[in-house]
Amino acid sequence: MAGTQHFRDVAVIGVGMIPFGRRDEDTLMDMLAWSSLKALDDAGLGDGGVDALYVANMGSGVIQHQTGLASALVDRLSLLPAAAESIENGPASGASAIKNGLLAIASGYCDTVLVVGGEKMREVTGWRATDFVATMTHPTSEYVYGITLPGMAGMFTRLYMEKYGVTREMLVSISIKNQAMGTLNPYAHVEMALSKEGIFDDPAAIVNNPPAADPLHLYDACPVSDGAAAVVLTALDKVKKPSKPPVVIAGFGQATDTHTLQERSDPTDLKAVTLAAQQAFERAKLKPADIHVAELHDAFTILEIAESEHVGFFKKGEGGKAALAGKTKLGGQIPINLSGGLKARGHPVGATGVAQVVDIVWQLRHELPKGRQVQNAQNGLTVNFGGFGNNVLAFVLRRVQE
Amino acid sequence: MAMDMELEMVLRPHQYEMPPYPPKVITLANGKKMVVRQAEREDVPEILKSVHPCLFIERDYYDIVSARLYGELLAWYRYRVKSAYCLMGQVEGFLVGIVNGRMETEKVGMSYHTLAIDRGLRIGSHLFAAKMEYHLEYLHQEEVLIVAESPIGFRRWMIEYPLEPTKIPHELGGGDSYLLTREIYFKAKPRLVVGERPVPADLWEVATREIKFADDDTIREQIAGLKGR
Numbered sequence: 295m296a297g298t299q300h301f302r303d304v305a306v307i308g309v310g311m312i313p314f315g316r317r318d319e320d321t322l323m324d325m326l327a328w329s330s331l332k333a334l335d336d337a338g339l340g341d342g343g344v345d346a347l348y349v350a351n352m353g354s355g356v357i358q359h360q361t362g363l364a365s366a367l368v369d370r371l372s373l374l375p376a377a378a379e380s381i382e383n384g385p386a387s388g389a390s391a392i393k394n395g396l397l398a399i400a401s402g403y404c405d406t407v408l409v410v411g412g413e414k415m416r417e418v419t420g421w422r423a424t425d426f427v428a429t430m431t432h433p434t435s436e437y438v439y440g441i442t443l444p445g446m447a448g449m450f451t452r453l454y455m456e457k458y459g460v461t462r463e464m465l466v467s468i469s470i471k472n473q474a475m476g477t478l479n480p481y482a483h484v485e486m487a488l489s490k491e492g493i494f495d496d497p498a499a500i501v502n503n504p505p506a507a508d509p510l511h512l513y514d515a516c517p518v519s520d521g522a523a524a525v526v527l528t529a530l531d532k533v534k535k536p537s538k539p540p541v542v543i544a545g546f547g548q549a550t551d552t553h554t555l556q557e558r559s560d561p562t563d564l565k566a567v568t569l570a571a572q573q574a575f576e577r578a579k580l581k582p583a584d585i586h587v588a589e590l591h592d593a594f595t596i597l598e599i600a601e602s603e604h605v606g607f608f609k610k611g612e613g614g615k616a617a618l619a620g621k622t623k624l625g626g627q628i629p630i631n632l633s634g635g636l637k638a639r640g641h642p643v644g645a646t647g648v649a650q651v652v653d654i655v656w657q658l659r660h661e662l663p664k665g666r667q668v669q670n671a672q673n674g675l676t677v678n679f680g681g682f683g684n685n686v687l688a689f690v691l692r693r694v695q696e
Numbered sequence: 697m698a699m700d701m702e703l704e705m706v707l708r709p710h711q712y713e714m715p716p717y718p719p720k721v722i723t724l725a726n727g728k729k730m731v732v733r734q735a736e737r738e739d740v741p742e743i744l745k746s747v748h749p750c751l752f753i754e755r756d757y758y759d760i761v762s763a764r765l766y767g768e769l770l771a772w773y774r775y776r777v778k779s780a781y782c783l784m785g786q787v788e789g790f791l792v793g794i795v796n797g798r799m800e801t802e803k804v805g806m807s808y809h810t811l812a813i814d815r816g817l818r819i820g821s822h823l824f825a826a827k828m829e830y831h832l833e834y835l836h837q838e839e840v841l842i843v844a845e846s847p848i849g850f851r852r853w854m855i856e857y858p859l860e861p862t863k864i865p866h867e868l869g870g871g872d873s874y875l876l877t878r879e880i881y882f883k884a885k886p887r888l889v890v891g892e893r894p895v896p897a898d899l900w901e902v903a904t905r906e907i908k909f910a911d912d913d914t915i916r917e918q919i920a921g922l923k924g925r
Contacts, residue, residue: 497890
């Protein structure tokens, strides 16, 4: 692994999120500002003390016809003259922004950084939102033929089923688990429990949970959401008397894969997930077995299964069985997506990578209520999946021992 | 109040014979059972209590749909609409959705409105399908004229069935109607029309004992999703 020189340790000292969902009354800037203020408040910072601001967003130029978000937000938050940049890296924009914030501190360029990710997608129809997300596919060999991310996920699922024996029942178990967790999360877009009878067994399931991108059905996909989340990062050596247990980003990793799916020798092999997670574990000097809780990028149920295998929690072909057996629930071998994941918390694309870190920080601070909190959690993992696995970031977070 | 019954009979539109809609039960995505049954004219004042809070929700044209539905139900209650009917969905007695329409002629139906009071469970889809089932299978009509006021309705009816565009003005707003024919209906039926009959006695007893209503704030939150504010 390149670049293993010693960095300054970077801690997350403040987190903030606003409820995801459909937020007709708010502008994108309102959402970014509100979540930022919550994170700054959580960090105990007032108007000053932030050296740089990174804003993660994928589609404001397309949907809101607004660019230069960071320049606008830094002024809105009265953080001038802090440095400010917008980061666009598809659905992995959030984690990319955190990585850039982390590097700014680790390198000594900054001491304290605010990172906020947000997206307002419900301003347009679901069709237009799906089309906007599809603009990250290859323009002449994929997009032009009408491919969408659900379409890609459907084809991926079919291959995964054929190669690894994943069944519809396993996918349904992910939908049910994550939407059940969403009912416990006040920030979740979808707070509705599902039953296996209603979405799988009963004849009415054909209407309740119709095919969306065969073999994926309606409840295999995350909702299209508005939302924002923010974190405040600082150099650990600058944290003197923390009011809350500091959590460090112990390891990070990022890897890429081919732009088009067709160029991959095995499209079921999410190499970028494997590599990003390996880098994060190596930097953190931890193994998958050391992780107590994970937030994986379940834009589609199949991705939670596939990622749980590719990061090393389960062998290939075992992730679906593990989910069905309850090993990824609270109290199981490795609890995954106790926030509800993208499936229930929602997926405002620019916000997701930041929201994953916010949820893991809450877990490692032991701030979540019973029913969501992993007892005595010390280490957590996030995976933010861009494109269809062509740009992936992973973070290992660790609670600092007092 | 004195009433000129002769004039009253002139003012009342014609009523066709309408066989009843046989109730059914549908399992929703959350596992709960929704009883779909025909409302009686006497139920209207109670039903309006659930429509009223929706009058003030702009989101997804709930205000327009509710205002028109309110008027349609009142017109039915006071005999000012031709051959109208209303179906409703109840979960544990609570009213979760309403659909209505009427017979234009013996062969042609006029779809009015679909109001889902609890959202995210495809209640609107189920009730709209029940309404079409009533027109085509129990009223034995040839076709139904339909319009949508919201993009959601357009997606659910015009695209999912899919309906046939026409140039026939619809009485709701005067726009071009879309048509559900028998051919389209029976082709769509296997994937859109579900439910079991008869309704089990215990569910029927709960549904018919009382039409329960969520309070105004709950209804607004269910529809407008105003959580976190």
